[in-house]
Amino acid sequence: MTEDSSIAARLAQIQQRISQAAVRAGRAADAVRLLPVSKTFGEAAIREAVQAGVRRFGENKAQEIRSKYEPLADCDIEWIMIGHLQTNKAKDVARMAAEIQSLDRIELAIALEKRLQQEGRQIDALVQIKTSTEPTKYGLPPGELPDFLRRVADEAPSLRIQGLMTLAINEANDEAVRACFRNLRELRDRTRDLDLPGVQLDRLSMGMSGDFEIAIEEGSTEVRIGTAIFGGRVYNDDYYWPEGVKKAP
Numbered sequence: 743m744t745e746d747s748s749i750a751a752r753l754a755q756i757q758q759r760i761s762q763a764a765v766r767a768g769r770a771a772d773a774v775r776l777l778p779v780s781k782t783f784g785e786a787a788i789r790e791a792v793q794a795g796v797r798r799f800g801e802n803k804a805q806e807i808r809s810k811y812e813p814l815a816d817c818d819i820e821w822i823m824i825g826h827l828q829t830n831k832a833k834d835v836a837r838m839a840a841e842i843q844s845l846d847r848i849e850l851a852i853a854l855e856k857r858l859q860q861e862g863r864q865i866d867a868l869v870q871i872k873t874s875t876e877p878t879k880y881g882l883p884p885g886e887l888p889d890f891l892r893r894v895a896d897e898a899p900s901l902r903i904q905g906l907m908t909l910a911i912n913e914a915n916d917e918a919v920r921a922c923f924r925n926l927r928e929l930r931d932r933t934r935d936l937d938l939p940g941v942q943l944d945r946l947s948m949g950m951s952g953d954f955e956i957a958i959e960e961g962s963t964e965v966r967i968g969t970a971i972f973g974g975r976v977y978n979d980d981y982y983w984p985e986g987v988k989k990a991p
């Protein structure tokens with residue numbers, strides 16, 4: 743079998759693998775949504791995906807959303823912020839993103855609230871949870887979630903909380919990866935039982951190119967896929983998930 747390397751063909755293949763994984767897990771074929779992650783890829787690749795029917799794109803740097811926003815304004819794209827966001831870049835996300843999936847601390851929620859009020863906008867938000875012990879992963883510690891949600895509902899009402907997001911531990915051990923996804927689902931179930939006002943927790947964003955089938959078995963409602971659609975990236979992931987003050991090359 744030769745692999746068709748067009749973006750449209752890879753999107754179709756991934757969509758099929760997502761549906762099959764959902765059905766294998768006893769879920770509806772359309773239970774899991776695909777969020778293509780276009781970070782590091784330029785206008786041409788994104789236009790090709792738009793041609794194939796994609797409207798929502800994940801990006802993990804505010805400055806990358808900013809640089810793509812104008813040139814692609816004709817495509818009616820919803821930009822979804824999925825990466826670590828510094829409070830001093832909250833303005834770009836408040837202005838240009840349809841959603842943030844990497845909300846992980848109250849200072850960020852408050853910075854976004856101020857900018858969203860200035861823009862007269864509300865956006866959807868998922869809370870990023872730290873489900874592994876890896877020192878490099880961002881995310882709110884699970885035990886802090888209920889208080890965090892109460893504070894966001896009070897202090898940042900322009901963020902409409904819809905669910906949770908996580909990155910699994912980055913290793914080859916499937917059981918360790920599965921445990922991260924399961925932790926997120928169980929945290930969601932426990933927290934949903936608290937019935938906090940103004941908080942929806944239906945969405946679970948978990949699973950990437952290398953682990954999305956496991957995530958779907960554990961209840962993912964959306965998977966964030968970059969490499970398997972757009973191909974390999976030029977920089978390694980350290981650059982996109984920087985530890986401390988690592989500088990761009």
Ligand SMILES: *Cc1c(COP(=O)(O)O)cnc(C)c1O
Nearest residue numbers: 779802824950951966967968969
């Ligand atoms: C890059 C990225 C992805 C997609 O990763 P792939 O392995 O390329 O599919 C998913 N989530 C986040 C937060 C990312 O930064």
